[in-house]
Amino acid sequence: MSDLNKKKFNDKVQLITINHKGIVSFTDANLFNTINEGDVIYELHPFFEVIKGLLQTYTPTDNEFSFPCVHLAMDQVSDDRICDVNITIDLAEIHIVIFDYTLTYKELNKISQERNESIIRSQELAFSNKLLLEKESFKNDFIANINHEVSTPITSIKGFLDLLKKTDLSYEQEELVQIILRESEHLERIFGDMLDLSKIETGTFKLLEEPFDLIELIESIVDSYKHIAAENALEFKVSIDSKLNAQMYGDKTRIYQIVNNLLNNAFKYTEKGFVQFKVSKKGGKYKKQIVQFEIEDSGIGIEKENQVSIFEAFVQHNDKGEGSGLGLHVVKNLVHLMNGSVEVESEPGKGTKFTLDISLRHDTGNQEEEVAKVAKLKAPKSGRFRVLVVENKRSTQYLITRLLLNQGCFFVDVVSSAEEAIKAIENRTYDLLILDIKLSGMSGFDLALKIRKDYADEFIKDVPILGISAIKTLNIENLCAINGIDSFLAKPFSEELLVGKITKLFKRKGKQYS
Amino acid sequence: MSKLSKKIALVGPFGVGKTSLFRRFIDDAFSEDYKSTLGVQIQKKVIQMDNGTALSMILWDTEGHEEISQSRSSYLLGSHAFIYVFDLTRIDTYKNINEQIDFLKKNYPNVLIKIIGNKLDTVALKRVKKSLEEHNVNYDCLTSAKTGENVAELFVEIAVDLTN
Numbered sequence: 001m002s003d004l005n006k007k008k009f010n011d012k013v014q015l016i017t018i019n020h021k022g023i024v025s026f027t028d029a030n031l032f033n034t035i036n037e038g039d040v041i042y043e044l045h046p047f048f049e050v051i052k053g054l055l056q057t058y059t060p061t062d063n064e065f066s067f068p069c070v071h072l073a074m075d076q077v078s079d080d081r082i083c084d085v086n087i088t089i090d091l092a093e094i095h096i097v098i099f100d101y102t103l104t105y106k107e108l109n110k111i112s113q114e115r116n117e118s119i120i121r122s123q124e125l126a127f128s129n130k131l132l133l134e135k136e137s138f139k140n141d142f143i144a145n146i147n148h149e150v151s152t153p154i155t156s157i158k159g160f161l162d163l164l165k166k167t168d169l170s171y172e173q174e175e176l177v178q179i180i181l182r183e184s185e186h187l188e189r190i191f192g193d194m195l196d197l198s199k200i201e202t203g204t205f206k207l208l209e210e211p212f213d214l215i216e217l218i219e220s221i222v223d224s225y226k227h228i229a230a231e232n233a234l235e236f237k238v239s240i241d242s243k244l245n246a247q248m249y250g251d252k253t254r255i256y257q258i259v260n261n262l263l264n265n266a267f268k269y270t271e272k273g274f275v276q277f278k279v280s281k282k283g284g285k286y287k288k289q290i291v292q293f294e295i296e297d298s299g300i301g302i303e304k305e306n307q308v309s310i311f312e313a314f315v316q317h318n319d320k321g322e323g324s325g326l327g328l329h330v331v332k333n334l335v336h337l338m339n340g341s342v343e344v345e346s347e348p349g350k351g352t353k354f355t356l357d358i359s360l361r362h363d364t365g366n367q368e369e370e371v372a373k374v375a376k377l378k379a380p381k382s383g384r385f386r387v388l389v390v391e392n393k394r395s396t397q398y399l400i401t402r403l404l405l406n407q408g409c410f411f412v413d414v415v416s417s418a419e420e421a422i423k424a425i426e427n428r429t430y431d432l433l434i435l436d437i438k439l440s441g442m443s444g445f446d447l448a449l450k451i452r453k454d455y456a457d458e459f460i461k462d463v464p465i466l467g468i469s470a471i472k473t474l475n476i477e478n479l480c481a482i483n484g485i486d487s488f489l490a491k492p493f494s495e496e497l498l499v500g501k502i503t504k505l506f507k508r509k510g511k512q513y514s
Numbered sequence: 515m516s517k518l519s520k521k522i523a524l525v526g527p528f529g530v531g532k533t534s535l536f537r538r539f540i541d542d543a544f545s546e547d548y549k550s551t552l553g554v555q556i557q558k559k560v561i562q563m564d565n566g567t568a569l570s571m572i573l574w575d576t577e578g579h580e581e582i583s584q585s586r587s588s589y590l591l592g593s594h595a596f597i598y599v600f601d602l603t604r605i606d607t608y609k610n611i612n613e614q615i616d617f618l619k620k621n622y623p624n625v626l627i628k629i630i631g632n633k634l635d636t637v638a639l640k641r642v643k644k645s646l647e648e649h650n651v652n653y654d655c656l657t658s659a660k661t662g663e664n665v666a667e668l669f670v671e672i673a674v675d676l677t678n
Binding site: 047052069108109 | 552553554555588589
């Protein structure tokens with residue numbers, strides 16, 4: 001062995017010989033210079049106590065023992081040395097060989113640290129999601145039971161009121177019956193909304209995909225509101241685009257529910273003037289047609305600051321005190337489930353306009369064509385991307401983590417706030433940030449702007465950012481772009497949509513897949 | 515005064531808090547940061563028993579594996595007790611726990627085994643107990659390395675069991 005190689009070897013290996021009482025009879029002190037001849041090895045490090053047990057069990061043929069990756073600290077170095085230790089026992093002596101592999105093991109540890117963190121977070125989210133689902137399930141069972149228990153007496157009340165109406169009533173009595181009937185229907189609607197919402201939240205809500213006549217549906221809606229318009233001395237302007245296809249596929253009942261809700265609001269909050277109902281063909285592709293419904297009124301309108309939260313649950317911005325505060329929230333969720341959009345424009349004192357776009361299939365068509373287009377957008381299985389999910393809702397954290405881990409090409413870290421995200425990006429390089437725009441504390445927009453402006457490190461400032469949010473009413477995609485967010489995905493979303501967005505974003509940003 | 519030395523190996527899946535329990539017992543310290551353990555780290559703590567025995571507890575904090583059979587056998591060799599730790603916030607760390615314990619009992623028949631659910635501070639006990647029942651987990655003790663809850667009690671109980 002050359003002197004150089006010998007020195008390299010010596011720097012990494014220490015030989016120690018002890019007797020059966022544990023007293024050191026030889027040591028070369030290459031690694032630990034605090035070990036001296038005459039020392040009792042058991043007092044140097046608790047690891048060596050293992051020798052006491054080995055002395056009781058070894059045999060002449062089973063006398064070599066290997067202990068890989070042992071952390072040993074026996075000298076003045078600040079960190080442990082990470083060593084492989086081989087122990088050979090013979091009748092007179094015990095030979096200990098210590099190999100120092102600290103650097104190699106530390107590199108290995110980095111890999112296992114990353115892997116473990118990702119798995120641990122995913123498993124923690126799985127458990128908390130399970131608990132959440134159990135809680136939700138209890139709530140939904142409760143709502144379903146209450147709904148069932150309440151609907152039976154309401155049906156009876158309405159039935160008896162109908163009978164009562166046919167009897168000889170005074171004008172005042174007729175008015176009272178009418179009020180009771182209206183309130184009963186209101187109560188019925190509230191429970192219906194609660195049931196729908198609980199199903200939507202737990203993902204158990206299923207939209208139907210069956211043929212229906214769109215024109216017939218629109219006409220039936222118009223007919224039911226004509227007499228309300230007349231009763232309230234309001235002008236009811238109706239416009240139906242002649243280019244609309246009549247034969248569609250979708251959930252007729254739910255489309256009726258959405259439009260009915262918006263029209264009902266329009267009539268409720270308009271005391272004079274008009275309500276306009278316009279249905280038109282907006283475009284579409286792949287056998288799909290986007291149908292646009294516009295419901296405009298000359299009613300009380302909505303203050304600008306209230307327009308942001310109008311679709312949130314239990315929000316009411318009127319003095320009438322009517323409604324459950326769930327109707328528009330259900331509308332928004334139903335529209336999102338249909339991959340549609342709903343927007344509001346309003347001016348207090350002048351009126352409100354809701355614009356609803358719903359994409360409907362207009363013939364049996366070839367679904368495979370669409371599926372194939374979506375499949376092409378899936379991320380490839382090769383390559384590994386590290387993603388930071390910045391989201392404060394645990395169920396969404398879990399959903400995104402599961403969807404990404406399903407792809408097999410992502411490491412996922414999850415944080416709940418912008419502040420935690422800043423720490424994370426300063427400590428680790430990410431290929432993508434999935435950022436909830438509506439974070440508590442610093443908002444998603446502020447975080448994105450900070451990333452783009454405050455960092456010189458291109459791995460941080462140029463990181464692709466995909467914004468996510470349930471807000472869809474405020475021209476959100478433009479706001480995202482202004483604030484440095486590269487792409488936007490509205491909640492709720494499917495696996496295909498999420499992966500498709502990421503793939504497109506990566507392509508745009510020039511991320512390599514190899 | 516008699517002296518005794520016993521080897522106790524902390525085993526179980528990664529990220530369950532073996533090192534945190536180890537640190538809490540040895541140094542009465544805790545860190546929020548997760549640092550995966552590679553290989554094994556060993557420390558000693560001497561406990562003075564009521565009967566006058568000075569018990570040296572040699573703790574082997576081993577790296578975590580999803581299956582106990584993946585652990586290095588040399589780390590487990592000569593153990594007097596195993597502390598099998600699982601994470602109360604991760605079902606994956608206890609859903610197959612009985613298979614893991616059976617493996618230990620079969621291969622190390624005379625070794626004391628304690629089954630510990632850690633991270634007690636982060637869970638609603640009533641709901642977690644329901645999940646543990648669903649998975650037939652017969653634990654000995656639930657601990658929090660973060661708050662120190664039940665940690666000293668656990669090691670004292672092991673010390674008593676090993677010296678009786």
